[in-house]
Amino acid sequence: MKRIFIVKSSTATTSPNFSLRNIAGTSGRLDVICRSIINAFLVNGSIRREIEFYGVLEGPPNPPKTIFISGRELSYLPRDEVAMAKIVKHLLSGASASSGFHLLKIGFKKLVSNFKSRDFKLIYLHEKGSYIRDFNFDLNEEYCFILGGHLGLDLPSELFLFSLNIPCISLGSVKYLTSQCITIVNEFLDRLHDYK
Numbered sequence: 213m214k215r216i217f218i219v220k221s222s223t224a225t226t227s228p229n230f231s232l233r234n235i236a237g238t239s240g241r242l243d244v245i246c247r248s249i250i251n252a253f254l255v256n257g258s259i260r261r262e263i264e265f266y267g268v269l270e271g272p273p274n275p276p277k278t279i280f281i282s283g284r285e286l287s288y289l290p291r292d293e294v295a296m297a298k299i300v301k302h303l304l305s306g307a308s309a310s311s312g313f314h315l316l317k318i319g320f321k322k323l324v325s326n327f328k329s330r331d332f333k334l335i336y337l338h339e340k341g342s343y344i345r346d347f348n349f350d351l352n353e354e355y356c357f358i359l360g361g362h363l364g365l366d367l368p369s370e371l372f373l374f375s376l377n378i379p380c381i382s383l384g385s386v387k388y389l390t391s392q393c394i395t396i397v398n399e400f401l402d403r404l405h406d407y408k
């Protein structure tokens with residue numbers, strides 16, 4: 213089944229004019245999105261084909277822009293952040309993209325609403341939610357996990373998710389990096405598949 217991750221960054225740049233020598237310092241923390249992409253798709257020796265990733269960029273100068281990556285279409289995925297940022301830079305400049313990478317002019321609310329109306333099971337990840345092991349995952353369903361960037365999800369977006377009755381699920385009391393949360397969720401669901 214498809215596994216979807218949405219990462220929303222209120223600061224990540226929507227311009228290609230950032231430095232590959234100092235990605236974190238010049239891009240509004242697009243590095244968080246780049247690491248999240250690598251963690252979502254890459255396993256040893258292969259790419260997870262079942263994953264779709266949406267990186268919602270809401271920084272200046274032209275928000276929102278959403279990077280959409282489909283695991284089924286990927287022919288290549290870099291292992292390092294700088295090479296990943298190079299692909300994103302290309303994408304933001306409007307140049308032809310690597311296969312599997314797309315740039316959408318869609319914002320967070322519309323994206324989430326689309327998944328909701330298509331009956332995907334949406335989950336907001338936050339350390340104060342209910343513990344993931346107590347959540348009754350149905351392996352025949354398609355889940356869409358929503359995460360914040362380095363600042364966490366902004367309050368209006370959180371309130372929007374709560375207004376849609378999207379459950380809030382925790383990976384434990386430790387605050388992990390966004391990219392680490394993606395690895396933990398992937399590992400958790402892999403194990404459910406292996407042992408059910």
Ligand SMILES: C[S@@+](CC[C@H](N)C(=O)[O-])C[C@H]1O[C@@H](n2cnc3c(N)ncnc32)[C@H](O)[C@@H]1O
Nearest residue numbers: 337338339359360364365382383384386387388
């Ligand atoms: C680096 S954390 C944000 C930390 C930020 N300093 C804050 O105060 O919210 C980025 C995202 O990872 C997710 N996250 C981090 N730790 C988590 C946990 N223990 N359980 C569930 N989600 C978590 C949340 O979606 C959060 O928005």
